[in-house]
Amino acid sequence: MSIGEVLAELRPDFPDTTISKLRFLEAEGLVEPRRTPSGYRKYSWEDVARLRFVLTAQRDQYLPLRVIREQLARQDAEAGPAAGRTRPALVAVGPSGEVPGRPPPVPAPAAQSRWSRTELLERSGLESSTLAEVERLGLVVADAPGWYDADAVVIASAVAGLLRHGLEVRHLRAVRAAADREVGLFAQLVAPLARQTDPAARARAAETATELVGLSQRLHAALVRSGLRPTVGR
Known part of the structure; x- marks a missing residue:
């Protein structure tokens, strides 16, 4: 498949995916489509499966690319030579091998x-x-x-x-205020990349924002669990 056909294949499940995003994931070594003699990318079904794995791990487990890359490397090592493999069964897990619990x-x-x-x-x-x-x-x-x-x-x-x-709804004012503070903090980290004209830099800005959101959610959940532990006795 061409990169445009891959985008059409992924868009129904991952509507925010763009061609720049696919190129960024390739640049990060997460997928390696073959190239035609004229330089056009050609993706196999295995490539599409890897992309689905990466996008699902980011969306549902908020895993950073480093962890996703390590999981793919383990899958490749366990599967052996790639010849003949199509649509591998990939399951996103946490850094220690667990499936992160989340609604x-x-x-x-x-x-x-x-x-x-x-x-x-x-x-x-x-x-x-x-x-x-x-x-x-x-x-x-x-x-x-x-x-x-x-x-x-x-x-x-x-x-x-x-x-x-x-x-009650009024109790959520603090949640809104905390989210606004995080937006301001994270925007300072992402803005320098987002302002660049290079599509790869803008794609990296989006990836950074996704990772920051995921890390923030994990931190918040852990802090709340820890704070409630004396109350629930666990």
Whole structure:
């Protein structure tokens, strides 16, 4: 397959994937498509499977590229010569071999990236009045009048789950404030790369942002677990 055909193959499950992203992953040594005599990339089904593994590990486990590269190297060593292998069964695990525990992502048709207000309410379980309150706090923001992106669906669903446990929307002001502080901090790290005109640098900026988000979530979860341990007695 050409790089454009690979992009079309991956986009339904990974809508944020771009040709620049695929080139960046190649530059990082995570996939090695063969080249035609004229220099065009040609991907095999094994290459596509490796890309799916990398993208899934980043999206669902927030693993840094270093860890993903090590896992792929182990898979390659265990599988032996690559000849004849297609669609290998790759499973993303944590740095110590564990599958990091985290709530499953909100189910959604992967090709859809915009949601109406009605769809957002249906998928999240929020009442319209509650969503309005959530929006007033800036937890959910429409990307166009009446339309929301995939992150808004995730946020609204998480808020609905917290409310079911007895929290109130006003209690989430601190969460919004903490997130804003992290955005400001991480933006300082990513902005120098994002400002460059080189597509590879911009792709690296996106990768850095993904890794920072994942590390932040792991740190936050560990701190909350540690803080609750004396209360729950475990």
